[in-house]
Amino acid sequence: MKKxxxxxxxxxxxxxxxxxxxxxxxxxxxWSVGHFWREGYGxxxxxxxxxxxxxxxxxxxxxxxxxPERMVYTLTARGRKEMAAWLQKSAAAxxxxxxxxxxxxxxxxxxxxxxxxxxxKHIADKMAQCERDMEELKETQRRIEREAARHPQKPFWLMxxxxxxxxxxxxxxxxxxxxxxxxxxxxxx
Amino acid sequence: MKKxxxxxxxxxxxxxxxxxxxxxxxxxxxWSVGHFWREGYGxxxxxxxxxxxxxxxxxxxxxxxxxPERMVYTLTARGRKEMAAWLQKSAAAxxxxxxxxxxxxxxxxxxxxxxxxxxxKHIADKMAQCERDMEELKETQRRIEREAARHPQKPFWLMxxxxxxxxxxxxxxxxxxxxxxxxxxxxxx
DNA sequence: CGTAGCATGTAAGTTGTTACATGATTCG
DNA sequence: CGAATCATGTAACAACTTACATGCTACG
Numbered sequence: 001m002k003k004x005x006x007x008x009x010x011x012x013x014x015x016x017x018x019x020x021x022x023x024x025x026x027x028x029x030x031w032s033v034g035h036f037w038r039e040g041y042g043x044x045x046x047x048x049x050x051x052x053x054x055x056x057x058x059x060x061x062x063x064x065x066x067x068p069e070r071m072v073y074t075l076t077a078r079g080r081k082e083m084a085a086w087l088q089k090s091a092a093a094x095x096x097x098x099x100x101x102x103x104x105x106x107x108x109x110x111x112x113x114x115x116x117x118x119x120x121k122h123i124a125d126k127m128a129q130c131e132r133d134m135e136e137l138k139e140t141q142r143r144i145e146r147e148a149a150r151h152p153q154k155p156f157w158l159m160x161x162x163x164x165x166x167x168x169x170x171x172x173x174x175x176x177x178x179x180x181x182x183x184x185x186x187x188x189x
Numbered sequence: 190m191k192k193x194x195x196x197x198x199x200x201x202x203x204x205x206x207x208x209x210x211x212x213x214x215x216x217x218x219x220w221s222v223g224h225f226w227r228e229g230y231g232x233x234x235x236x237x238x239x240x241x242x243x244x245x246x247x248x249x250x251x252x253x254x255x256x257p258e259r260m261v262y263t264l265t266a267r268g269r270k271e272m273a274a275w276l277q278k279s280a281a282a283x284x285x286x287x288x289x290x291x292x293x294x295x296x297x298x299x300x301x302x303x304x305x306x307x308x309x310k311h312i313a314d315k316m317a318q319c320e321r322d323m324e325e326l327k328e329t330q331r332r333i334e335r336e337a338a339r340h341p342q343k344p345f346w347l348m349x350x351x352x353x354x355x356x357x358x359x360x361x362x363x364x365x366x367x368x369x370x371x372x373x374x375x376x377x378x
Numbered sequence: 379c380g381t382a383g384c385a386t387g388t389a390a391g392t393t394g395t396t397a398c399a400t401g402a403t404t405c406g
Numbered sequence: 407c408g409a410a411t412c413a414t415g416t417a418a419c420a421a422c423t424t425a426c427a428t429g430c431t432a433c434g
Contacts (some may be wrong), residue, residue, distance in 0.1 A: 002392095003250050005392080006286075006288060006291070007393080007394085009291070010291060011328040013291065013294070013295040013298070014387085016295065016298050021413075022379075022413080022414070022415085023412070023413050023414075023415090027223065032294075033290075033291065033294055035285065035292040036285045036286070036287040036291065036294075037285065037286060037287065037290070037291055038284050038285065038286075039394095040394080040395070041413095041414080041415075042394075042395065042396075042397095042415090042416090043393085043394065043395085045414065045415055046415085046416090049415095056282050059348065069413080069414085070413070070414090071413090071414075080298075080299075083298065084298065084299050087292055087295060087296060087298065087304075087307065088307055090310075090311060090314055091288040091289045091292055091311060091314075091315075091319065092288060094286075094287065094288065094289075095227050096224060096225045096226065096227065097195075097225070097226060097227075097283075098226065098283065098352075099224040099280040099281060099283065100197060100280045101222075101226070101349045101352055102195070102199060102202065102222065102225065102226055103276055103280055104199070104345055104348050104349050104352075105221075105222055105225075105270070105345055105346060105349050106202040106203070106205060106276060106342075106345075107276060107345050108341060108342040108344070108345045109202070109205050109269075109272065109273065109276065109342070109362075110269075110273050111343070112341050112345075114415090115276075115345070116276055118276065119345070121279075122279060123278060125279055125280075126199070126280075129282065147272075152297060152301050153295075153297040153301070155297070155301075155374060156293055156294055156295075156296050156297045156301075156304070156308070157294060159293050159367050159370065160290045160293050160294050162363060162366065163290055163293075163363050163367075166359040166360070166362055166363045167248070167356065167360075169361055170355040170356055170358065170359035171355070171356075173355060174351060174355045177351065178210070178351070178352075180414090181344065181348065185344060190419095194420080194421075196421085210386090211385080211386070211387085212384065212385050212386075227424090229422080229423070229424085230385095230386080230387075231387090231388090231389095231422075231424075231425095232422070232423090234387055234388090235385065235387085235388090238387095257382090258385080258386085259385070259386090260385090260386075261434065283424085316392075
């Protein structure tokens with residue numbers, strides 16, 4: 001049995017909330033952990049197969065009239081244990097990769113004035129994106145209040161949303177500050 | 190000629206600052222763009238080869254007494270044009286992936302009280318990491334002041350450092366806030 | 379004499395993304 | 407009738423990580 005990767009732990013975690021099909025997991029993940037973790041079907045289906053082979057999830061077939069067959073996966077005791085052990089291990093340091101910052105860093109390559117103008121556009125786009133992201137976060141928060149108001153894990157879920165809020169607010173602040181600086185480059189030079 | 194990826198644009202960008210060997214590029218990247226972009230030799234050497242084959246960089250061999258041969262790469266006019274075009278295109282939306290948040294989100298899976306205790310440890314680790322990261326950022330800032338005080342692109346470089354500062358400060362704020370909440374879970378339940 | 383730094387690369391394995399393929403039902 | 411939603415998967419490719427392989431010099 002090979003070592004599991006982070007994507008597989010994400011699936012085990014989601015299955016700890018209840019049995020689900022690959023399709024369900026995708027839908028659920030989008031709004032629940034979507035703000036800090038995303039998986040496509042191309043990862044989900046093969047991963048479930050491997051988890052089932054390792055005995056960490058159990059696969060059962062569900063037939064519904066009129067609808068296609070569903071493969072429903074349930075977390076096993078071993079799967080739960082494996083997940084609990086992973087939760088204890090400290091998280092690996094994240095490798096930063098920020099395309100926008102690369103475009104800022106090299107933005108003055110050809111000419112500082114036209115470069116500044118171009119970078120300003122990228123930052124305006126980012127600012128708009130941040131505002132959309134914040135809306136989405138608020139929507140998720142409302143959804144949790146609606147659908148899981150009394151869930152014992154709710155405080156943990158809200159903490160991850162707060163992280164998102166802090167990050168987005170910081171990004172917006174940086175965008176504002178940077179736009180001002182870019183305007184100065186355009187004028188004074 | 191295949192489409193270039195972001196790693197290759199990072200290399201073109203670094204080469205826009207002057208001719209360098211693969212080894213040099215790694216050293217330079219670590220402190221200059223290291224806070225938002227990292228590459229290993231396993232990416233750098235094959236990428237340089239492909240960039241040379243595409244005519245975007247020129248490879249020349251440098252011999253030094255006593256030292257191993259160096260392969261020095263210089264950005265060509267076409268490479269510069271290609272990079273300038275890329276700088277204009279808007280950045281793709283980043284796919285978030287945060288292992289720590291996953292450990293927070295599923296942290297209360299087995300039991301909220303022991304879960305909270307475990308999560309608190311992860312967050313304390315993160316807080317310490319943030320403080321180290323902030324120190325590194327300050328060190329980079331000093332280095333830019335020292336080595337490139339009058340460089341025309343300096344304002345752009347400092348902007349990326351400010352982004353890092355904003356993010357780290359936001360992370361520290363979240364860690365503090367979350368630790369308090371976790372302490373409440375441990376007591377009230 | 380050992381370690382650190384200079385210097386270049388390959389190979390293997392793992393992961394992640396994108397496009398494709400299929401087919402049913404429900405709703406407007 | 408067409409579009410959207412439900413539902414599962416594969417294939418091909420692209421990207422990334424890690425370990426391995428080599429060998430020289432300078433310094434303490």
